[in-house]
Amino acid sequence: MPLTVAGANLIIVLIVLLWIFSxxxxxxxxxxxxxxxxxxxxxxxxxxxxxxxxTEDIAWGLEIxxxxxxxxxxxxxxxxxxxxxxxxxxxxxxxxxxxxxEVASYLVWFELIEPFKNATVANPTPFMSHISYNxxxxxxxxxVLHKVLFDKTLTKLKYYSYSFFAISMTINxxxxxxxxxxxxxxxxxxxxxxxxxxxxxxxxxxxxxxxIPSIFLSAYQFSDLFHTRVDKAITEIVNFSxxxxxxxxxxxxxxxxxxxxxxxxxxxxxxxxxxxxPSEYKKVNIINSPALMMTSNPHNMYILSLVQLGLIGLIxxxxxxxxxxxxxxxSNIKFxxxxxxxxxxxxxxxxxxxxxxxxxxxxxxxxxxxxFLHNNFEKP
Numbered sequence: 001m002p003l004t005v006a007g008a009n010l011i012i013v014l015i016v017l018l019w020i021f022s023x024x025x026x027x028x029x030x031x032x033x034x035x036x037x038x039x040x041x042x043x044x045x046x047x048x049x050x051x052x053x054x055t056e057d058i059a060w061g062l063e064i065x066x067x068x069x070x071x072x073x074x075x076x077x078x079x080x081x082x083x084x085x086x087x088x089x090x091x092x093x094x095x096x097x098x099x100x101x102e103v104a105s106y107l108v109w110f111e112l113i114e115p116f117k118n119a120t121v122a123n124p125t126p127f128m129s130h131i132s133y134n135x136x137x138x139x140x141x142x143x144v145l146h147k148v149l150f151d152k153t154l155t156k157l158k159y160y161s162y163s164f165f166a167i168s169m170t171i172n173x174x175x176x177x178x179x180x181x182x183x184x185x186x187x188x189x190x191x192x193x194x195x196x197x198x199x200x201x202x203x204x205x206x207x208x209x210x211x212i213p214s215i216f217l218s219a220y221q222f223s224d225l226f227h228t229r230v231d232k233a234i235t236e237i238v239n240f241s242x243x244x245x246x247x248x249x250x251x252x253x254x255x256x257x258x259x260x261x262x263x264x265x266x267x268x269x270x271x272x273x274x275x276x277x278p279s280e281y282k283k284v285n286i287i288n289s290p291a292l293m294m295t296s297n298p299h300n301m302y303i304l305s306l307v308q309l310g311l312i313g314l315i316x317x318x319x320x321x322x323x324x325x326x327x328x329x330x331s332n333i334k335f336x337x338x339x340x341x342x343x344x345x346x347x348x349x350x351x352x353x354x355x356x357x358x359x360x361x362x363x364x365x366x367x368x369x370x371x372f373l374h375n376n377f378e379k380p
Contacts, residue, residue, distance in 0.1 A: 037323040045072040051274035061275025078371040134181020174219035180353040256298040271310035301351035
């Protein structure tokens with residue numbers, strides 16, 4: 001998944017074909033029907049289909065439906081194919097792919113190979129943009145740290161290997177420019193610390209107050225890219241009233257939110273329709289901020305849902321995360337329970353900065369992990 005769009009799509013096609021030809025459809029559909037999470041996912045997509053009834057831009061509406069087909073078909077298909085006894089293989093395969101991306105990133109950064117695809121020496125994320133890379137890297141760091149902290153069966157070799165892997169990935173996190181992923185990283189560490197100390201909340205809070213600022217200040221001191229992007233973000237927020245700071249990465253996101261709110265106020269319940277965000281935003285943008293660029297995406301999943309489908313769409317979106325968290329607490333396997341809660345919490349954080357359930361890589365990773373982290377594996 002983190003390596004190639006074409007390769008991931010090929011594997012998706014193979015998985016779908018496997019599902020179609022593997023038979024036992026009655027059992028599969030009963031398994032889907034019994035999962036409130038899958039029903040929430042299908043309903044979420046179904047509301048987007050209904051939203052086509054009051055949209056004017058049919059073409060863009062179909063594009064949105066195309067981007068989100070995972071929630072209607074691939075999630076249920078993957079859910080009925082995964083097996084509990086193979087979870088370790090799924091996780092190991094993901095970590096292997098991340099290790100390849102990390103090695104490639106360091107090779108570019110050290111200028112041992114020429115930058116390729118999306119990578120530059122200053123921002124070495126070759127296989128995808130930093131917008132997707134850092135959130136996915138954060139999930140890999142969580143998995144590895146969870147093994148180091150909680151897996152008592154690890155040999156010394158594996159323990160030190162995982163520890164090194166966690167440190168090298170953390171350094172890599174701040175050599176690249178994905179600020180949302182970096183915020184997600186700090187949120188992930190905070191969650192992991194609470195999970196480690198369990199009921200010792202005071203110790204957890206003290207550790208967070210010491211560790212998080214220490215890592216932040218170290219990264220700020222030693223990573224020029226991180227230093228620059230933090231300073232830039234602060235400047236853009238503090239001086240947002242200046243036009244030059246509105247036409248920036250952070251400034252535009254603020255402008256998108258302000259302009260989108262004008263649309264939401266006029267269509268609070270059912271929104272403007274699945275395909276009408278670009279056209280409706282254009283109308284408001286021309287009046288409120290004509291000097292700024294148009295957009296087809298407010299870079300905020302909550303705002304996008306509210307504009308397209310109103311409160312109905314937002315509640316439907318949040319129901320997916322509600323059932324993920326609820327199902328996770330039912331697991332008696334610590335890794336499944338902990339990661340099952342952490343995954344939705346982290347996506348709830350980063351969706352404030354972009355529509356991460358529309359992006360190929362992040363949506364696919366979200367569906368991939370959800371298919372076995374939130375699966376009761378009790379097929380009829």
